Every structure is written in structure tokens, then in C-alpha cells.
Amino acid sequence: MMDWTTPFVFDFMQRAFAISILIAIPMALLSCFLVLRGWSLMGDAISHAVLPGIVLAYVAGIPLAIGAFLAGMFCAVSTGWLNLNSRLKEDTVMGIVFSGMFGLGIVLFAAVPSNLHLDHILFGDMLGIGWRDIVWTGSVAVGITLALLLLRSDLMALIFDPAHAQAIGLKVRWLHYGLLAMISLSVVSALTAIGIILAIGLLIAPGAIAFLWTRRFGAMLIIATVVSVVAAVAGVYLSFWLDSAPAPTIILLLTAVFVFSFVVTVRRDRRARQAA
Numbered sequence: 254m255m256d257w258t259t260p261f262v263f264d265f266m267q268r269a270f271a272i273s274i275l276i277a278i279p280m281a282l283l284s285c286f287l288v289l290r291g292w293s294l295m296g297d298a299i300s301h302a303v304l305p306g307i308v309l310a311y312v313a314g315i316p317l318a319i320g321a322f323l324a325g326m327f328c329a330v331s332t333g334w335l336n337l338n339s340r341l342k343e344d345t346v347m348g349i350v351f352s353g354m355f356g357l358g359i360v361l362f363a364a365v366p367s368n369l370h371l372d373h374i375l376f377g378d379m380l381g382i383g384w385r386d387i388v389w390t391g392s393v394a395v396g397i398t399l400a401l402l403l404l405r406s407d408l409m410a411l412i413f414d415p416a417h418a419q420a421i422g423l424k425v426r427w428l429h430y431g432l433l434a435m436i437s438l439s440v441v442s443a444l445t446a447i448g449i450i451l452a453i454g455l456l457i458a459p460g461a462i463a464f465l466w467t468r469r470f471g472a473m474l475i476i477a478t479v480v481s482v483v484a485a486v487a488g489v490y491l492s493f494w495l496d497s498a499p500a501p502t503i504i505l506l507l508t509a510v511f512v513f514s515f516v517v518t519v520r521r522d523r524r525a526r527q528a529a
Contacts, residue, residue, distance in 0.1 A: 260493040268387060269379045269446075269499055273485035275390045276443045277455065279397035281481035283439055284460030285473050286401070286432065290412045294344050295329065295433070296456035298351030300440045300449045302328030304358025307374060307444075311367050318389070318441050325437030328354055330430070377448035379489070379499040386445050393442035397435050408432060409470060447500035454504035455481065462511050465518045480510060 260266045287296050303321035310320025328350055335346045362371060373381075401408070410418035411428045419425045436456070443452045459477035467473050488503030495502065 260490055265380050266489070266493060268382055268384065269489045270486060272379065272382055272387050272390055272446045273489050273499065273503065274482055275387065275394045276439075276446055277459075277481040277485040278478055279394045279401070279435075279439050280443065280452075280455040281459040281477040282398060282401045282474055283436060284456050284458065284481075285463060285470070285477050286408060286412060286460075287436070287456060288460035288464050289470075290432075293457045293461075294347045295332070296436055296440075297453045298332065298347040299325040299328055299433075299436050300452045300456070301351045302354040302358075303437075303440060303444070303449055304374065305354055305361055306358075307369070308358060308361040308365055308367070311369060312365055318444070321441045321444060322437050324354065325440060326434060329433040329437065333429075373448065374444070375448045375450045376498065377444070377446045377451060377500045379446045382445050390442045390446070393438050397439055400431070400435060404428065404431070447503070451500045451504050454507055458504070458507040458511055459484075462507070462514050465511075465514045480507070484510065 261270070283296075287293055303324045306320035306322070306324025306327075307317050308320075309324075310317045313320070332343070332347050332350050335341070335350070336343045339346070362369070370378075407418070407423050407428055410421070410423060411425060411432075415425055418428070439456070440449065440452050443455070447455065459481040460473070462480050463473040463476035466476055484506040485503050488506050489499045491497075491506075492499040492502040
């Protein structure tokens with residue numbers, strides 16, 4: 254007879270539960286800003302662009318997180334510069350930059366002998382993390398969460414009306430790059446657990462789901478966080494019984510919740526229009 258508490262007994266599962274929650278909270282909050290800003294592809298771009306930074310950091314003998322963060326910021330800054338100095342649309346520029354950097358990362362990885370595992374970089378290794386990883390991820394999670402809550406009003410002004418934000422004296426450029434820095438940090442902190450490929454799911458899905466259910470930003474933040482944390486815990490738990498990797502299971506659950514939310518809210522809105 255199966256005991257439903259079995260997954261909570263093992264140390265590696267306890268660490269997986271802990272880090273999944275620490276990743277889920279800041280990424281859920283960021284996802285709301287990304288969805289409303291129309292920056293979903295920016296999260297994708299940064300998550301892919303960190304690969305060459307990881308390889309170069311390994312060659313230089315510095316912490317991989319530093320290389321990943323610098324590569325992510327380079328992607329974000331170069332995307333902004335190209336967007337301002339060309340006729341191309343922002344999504345086109347992002348697609349070119351992140352695919353180019355991801356390709357560079359793959360080439361560098363193949364060319365540089367190392368003991369790095371590409372699968373772990375791309376998809377994470379949540380069951381192999383240690384308490385040191387949890388402390389690092391937790392520190393980043395607390396920092397990002399506090400920054401987003403403290404700067405919430407300023408970031409909302411930047412997202413909804415950048416011209417007005419600048420007119421009332423907000424440091425728009427600092428807010429812009431600060432938000433990009435937080436995206437890069439969140440991807441880097443999640444690197445060990447969920448990898449650079451699956452990080453994009455946590456950076457988009459919670460905010461998209463919350464946006465379907467509410468038009469109030471405060472409620473959107475709460476819904477996104479609850480959905481993200483529940484999916485994270487449930488995904489890790491189910492992966493134990495399904496003998497699957499935790500990170501893909503979490504993303505699969507978020508996808509299922511999004512499909513359910515989309516169907517329900519579309520029907521709700523259709524009935525509301527018909528009643529009106």
C-alpha cells in the first residue's frame with residue numbers, strides 16, 4: 254500500500270520541494286510584469302542567451318552564475334540597442350539575438366572540454382541540488398521579491414505608460430534595466446534546478462494564467478504566485494510517483510492549468526457578452 258507521505262521522507266525530495274518553491278515565487282511575480290509589458294519573448298531570449306556565458310565562465314574559472322548573468326544582461330542590452338537603432342521590430346531583434354547566442358553557446362560547449370553536462374544545463378537537475386544551491390536561490394528569490402514589491406508602483410507606470418513615467422520624474426532607464434537584471438538573475442538562480450530551457454515556462458505561464466482570470470494587477474500577482482507554487486509542489490510530488498523529472502512535470506502542470514483557464518474564461522466571457 255502506497256503512503257502519500259513517502260516523497261517527503263527523502264532528503265533529496267525535501268531539497269527539491271524547497272528549491273521549487275523558492276524559484277516559483279519570484280518567477281511568478283516577474284511573469285505578471287512580462288506578460289503585461291509584452292516581454293514574454295525577452296524571458297525566452299535571456300534564458301537561452303546565458304549558455305555561452307556559462308561556458309566562458311567555466312573556461313575563465315569564475316562562478317558559472319556570474320557568466321550566465323553577464324551573458325543574459327548582454328542579450329538584453331544588445332536587444333534594446335538594436336531595437337533603437339534599426340527599423341526591425343523588437344520581437345524580431347530578440348529572436349535573432351537569442352538564437353545567435355544560443356548557437357554560440359552550443360558551439361563553445363562542443364569545442365571546450367569540460368565536465369559540464371549539457372542536459373543539466375538545458376533541463377536542470379532538481380533532484381541533485383544541495384543546500385548551498387538552495388541558499389543561493391533563496392537569497393536571489395528574497396531580493397527579487399522585495400525589489401518587485403517595493404518598486405511595484407514605479408514598474409506599473411513603466412509598463413502601462415513609459416512616457417508618463419518619465420514625465421513624472423521616474424528614472425525610466427534604471428527601471429527598465431533593473432527589470433531586465435531581475436529577469437536575468439531569476440533565470441540564473443533557476444539554472445541548477447530547472448535549466449535554461451524550462452525556465453521560460455515559469456517566467457510566462459503563471460502571469461498568463463492570472464491574466465485570464467483577473468484584470469486587477471494586485472489580484473494578478475496573488476493568483477500567479479499561488480498557481481506557480483502549487484504547480485511547483487505538485488509537479489515535484491507527482492514526479493516521484495511517475496518516475497519523471499520534476500521540472501518538466503511542473504511545466505506540464507502549468508500548461509494544463511493554462512489550457513483549463515483559457516477554456517473556462519473564454520466560455521465565461523462569451524456568456525457575459527450574450528447576456529449583455
